[in-house]
Amino acid sequence: MERVIFYILAVIMIVFAIASVTSRKMLRSVIYLLFVLCGIAGVYFLIDYNFLAAIQLTVYAGGIIVLIIFSVLLVHQIEMKLEMAKTSKQILTGLACVIGLGVFLTTIYSHDFPVVENSLTTTTSAIGTKLLSYEAGGFILPFELVSVLLLAAMVGAIIIAKGGKLTDRNDQTI
Amino acid sequence: MNLGYILLIPLIPLVVFLLLGIFNQRIKPAISGYIGVFGLLVSTILSCYAAYQYFFVHGKVNGVYQTFVEKTVWMNFSDTLHIDMGIFIDPISVMMLVVVSTVSLMVHIYSRGYMKGDDGYTKFFAFLSLFSFSMYGLVLATNLFQIYIFWELVGVSSYLLIGYYYTKESAVAAAKKAFIVTRFADLGFLIGILIMGYYTGTYDFETLNDPEGNAILNWASTSFMGLSVLTWGLILIFIGGAGKSAMFPLHIWLPDAMEGPTPVSALIHAATMVVAGVFLVARLFPMYYFIEDGFALNIVAFVGAFSALFAAIIAITQTDIKRVLAFSTMSQLGYMMLALGVSGYDGHEGLGYMASMFHLFTHAMFKALLFLGAGSVIHAVHSNYLKDMGGLRKYMPITNITFLIAALAISGVPPFAGFFSKDEILVAVYEHNKLLYFVGVFVAGLTAFYMFRIYFGIFWGKETKYEHKPHESPISMTFPLLFLALMSILGGFIPFSDFVTADKAGFEAHLNYPLAAVAVVVGLIGIVLAWVFYKKESDLADRLANFFGPLYQWTSDKFYFDAIYLFITKKILFKRVAAPIAWFDRNIVDGTMNLIGNSTVKTSEKIKGMQSGKVQDYAFAFMAGVVILAIVFVYLWAE
């Protein structure tokens, strides 16, 4: 059962990822990305990281995608066709990517991962404890750092988004 | 023998040159003329005094004339080789001192009249003094390099004086030609000197010429292409001498050099500088004679004979009187070379050597006289061409007489100077080689013919209409004529064989009457023929010219040697060598350098495009690089 679900998810992810990077319509591209992100959330579920899957869905599918859609709406006519790269460049990049993928895969398959058979379920509380633990191996510092980062990002985003003032005052244009 | 005062002989003209050269604009022409003449006069007196001292008082020890040398090192090449400067007194240098002084003094005096009113009067005397200085230095040289130094200096004074009328294109061209042709010959001279210096280890005449010396005894030690290297050296040195003495085929500059003022032609291109080549061979005579049994000397003889003949033939057809005299000079120089070439060394064997020097002496006198006389004529009629002259004997009696004396002297009519010297040359040649003897006699006849051709043409013949009535020249010009005429008459009676001989010992020379008679008869035939052709107003000459047709044309055009040289220089050297090299330099060599520069710029233009400013391109490059590195390090280089 899980196998089948995984394969379905994998196919969904790959297909929509490809669609997302090749679609010539902006909004569709974003929506395809949403599908991919949902697929990833599905993988998290399969793998028994429910909390992570939830975060994936809320932050990514919920927050980031909405953010991107907004920006699309703000800067584009929705139906605008995207310009595509030159075919030669597409082929070249594709080729490089395929070769890179080949390198990755051969490396992965030639490596013997010491897989531990298990079916442990990670609880949310364990994550929370670990995240806020200030003992050895605790993640309190990065956690706080990320919170500061988010704050800074928020402030920064606001400043930048309303940056017209700055340039007006300095009488600058790019 | 005290040599101190001899040093003054060259130095006085040098001082005069510097004085006149530096204060060129500030000296009044009249004064500069006096300064020049006075300087030369002192030198002449000193030269004569030196000659007297040398030949009659101090020179002879045990019946042999000694060599006196005074020298100082001028520059060191290496531990053994160095250039010395000094004075070298032996019979020929003393004799040359007298010749140079006499002719130069006469020319100086003459020029005061001839050059009167010319813009560059002072400059002219300055150059004359420079020339006199260089010529004195040349004859007094102690070694090959010193002679080369003054050799070049006389060359350059000749250049300056030929180009004296520098606004005239033809004079400029002639000066350039004279300098370059002799320079080319000097190239041979220089290489010859280098050979001599390297293989004998010295440049000194004293050491080189010593018959018992290293150079002469060991001539066979090194050879090149079947001949001793020293023979090669001598041949190359002879090329230098041939260039200065206008031997075939390096003669082409001499006729053109007549573009210079006439006194210059008399001094430089008749009496003194052009005999430098003869003097050089005479100076190295022991080497020429002893090394390889006189192989190089034979070349000298044949070149001399051929030049004598060649020039005499051309002289017949020239219409410019100065050119006739120029070819005559070349012919007589050929005579001297011929005499040297057939000479032996000891005693009476050395007759040729002595005859050559004798002829050099007498020729200097009568040829200078001829030129000065021609100058006097040109001064009067303002033309060089025979067609503009005729019947001048009535207007210019002194010139007429002196010119006649000179013409008789050069034709070998007794008792004039040329008769004695020429006779001795012919005797020497007769003893050596009969074929050359016939050439010599034939040339003697030709000489008489062409000399009297111009003599009759100028002073007799049909009177041309003159715009200004010709008149006799002033005393400053006629005095030298008279003096030189005197010398041309008396010069022959000097017992030269007592003084100037190859082994310096002296011998009794006698006239060889049968041979002398032959020469005189041939000369007289020449004169008579000239009389027949040119004295009477007849068209015989023209008819003869027409009869020979192309041959006449050839001769008149100097056998097209000028054309050949012109072809070689203009068409081959300029067009086929210099121009391609200049092109090659601008386009290939420089082009290569520019190409390197331009291709760098182009490459950078191309590469610049890679710096597109697009993050994606950089990302692509980054990724491609990572992939390549991964492939290299993971697969290809995986150990």
Place this chain on the structure above:
Amino acid sequence: MIPGISIYELLTVTSILFFIGVYGFITRKNLISILISVELILNASVINFVVINKYMYPDMLQGVLFSIFIIAVAAAETALAVSIIINLYRQINSVEVKDIETMKY
């Protein structure tokens, strides 16, 4: 861990996703599309963290925690990127890459 699915298959999928992201990043001409591609790349790596954590060190949580951080950082980054894009659009009226190559030469 997913029964019947080996780590290899998972890693294969994430690799493919990663390279699709890279492909998009390089070929797209629009800033927002590039942002999307970046999200793909980030996600592919996040999955890797999680998968390796789960398959190889199931008793630890580092991978998961890092994933959380990555997601947080990605969120911040997206927010900033979007604000930059909007600002840029206000200034030059375009979000095409070709219009913002002032780094050229």
Place this chain on the structure above:
Amino acid sequence: MDILSLFITVPVLTILALVFTKGLRQARIVSMIGSLIQLAMTINLVFAYFKERDINQDIMVFTKDVVWFEQFNIHYAIGVDGISVALLLLTAIVVLAGVFISWKMSDLPKEFFISLIVLSIGVYGFFISLDLFTMFVFFEIAVIPMYLLIGIWGTGPREYAAMKLTLMLMGASAILLVAILGIYFNSNTDGGPLTFNILEIAKVNIPFEVQKLFFPLTFIGFAVIGALFPFHTWSPDGHASAPTAVSMLHAGVLMKLGGYGVFRVAMYLLPEGAQYWSWFFIILAAIGVIYGAFSAIKQTDLKYINAYSSVSHLGLVLFALLMLNKTAWNGAILQSLSHGFMTALFFALIGMIYERTHTRDVRKLGGLLKVIPFISAIYVIAGLASLGLPGFSGFVAEMNIFVGAFEHDDMFYRIVTIVSVSAIVVTAVYILRVVGIMLMGPVKNKAFLSLEKVTWYEQLGILLLLIPIVGMGVAPLWISDMILASLHPFIHGVP
């Protein structure tokens, strides 16, 4: 302050003084005084040198050694022998003459004179350095101002010419730097401390393989500035575009750095390499000699003629250096000096003619002897000196070279020597061609009839250069012996 360091200090002080000047008048006075002091010092040095030589038989005298970069053992090591003294004299005279010739340099005079003096610092420093690295630094100091001097004050396609000149010389410098480092890293074969000091390195026997490798680099690095065929092409363009004083300094002094460097570094430190490679470079040098002369025949621009003539004459310098014997080397140094004075004189005269007639095309000039007699007469004299007439310096130098070259007794040397000797004829052709067309003949242009007569500062500049030419030519013994004596230690290195 020792006697040699003054040669750097005085120009530096002159530059400082120049900074505070205003306008042409002050600038030229200050530079003239500075150059005069410099010349006086040089003459003093000559006498001091002779005095010192009597009591001090070292290779170099007046030596001084200060470390200025300890890690790499770079010293400010200075000292002179007869050769450097002679070349310093040349430099001082040419610089002073250059200042006189630039008397009327009206645009940016201050900057012009500063650049000129900076250039001279480089040259002075180069001639007194005994440390390879310091020498190289001074070399670069001499080359760089050239770019500004040509690029700013030049005529014609000056940017192109300046760029070409600088790039080619820089390229040569790059090669040279490699060579110097190569020598440096082999300067101590037993693993002791490495050194840049020439005298120290000369004591070490650098392995033959190393010499073989680095000799061509050193040689080419220096010979490019000495106009070695085929690396001479910067010279005609550079000279043609440069202002008069710069041409003088460049052809007169800067190009001598090449020959001097070859002699001091390549020949002295790498004698076996020189032996091994000499045949190859002899061919190039001989080609340069004859090729430069033939190229000069076809040129119509006076400066080009002179530039190619320099190629020919300096080819002779390199040719002589490669002969590896004392006589030829003496000739090479004498030729450097002689050519320095002569070519500077030529460029000065060309500058004067150009200033008056506004053309350098010989075909447009004619009959100048009539209208500007002084300049023309000096031009004739310079021409005669250039074609190696006895009584002028060129003859002395050339004869030394030829006699030296003739000391090699084999076919190859004989042929190249004779080829080079034959250049004296070609030289006569191109010199007399110019003299004939430009100075003699009828006056071609009515406007020439009212040309300005020569001025006092021009006469001074000319005389400054003419006196040494004649002096060397008439009495060569003292300078030739001074150089010969200094050659002793160098010749011993040559196997």
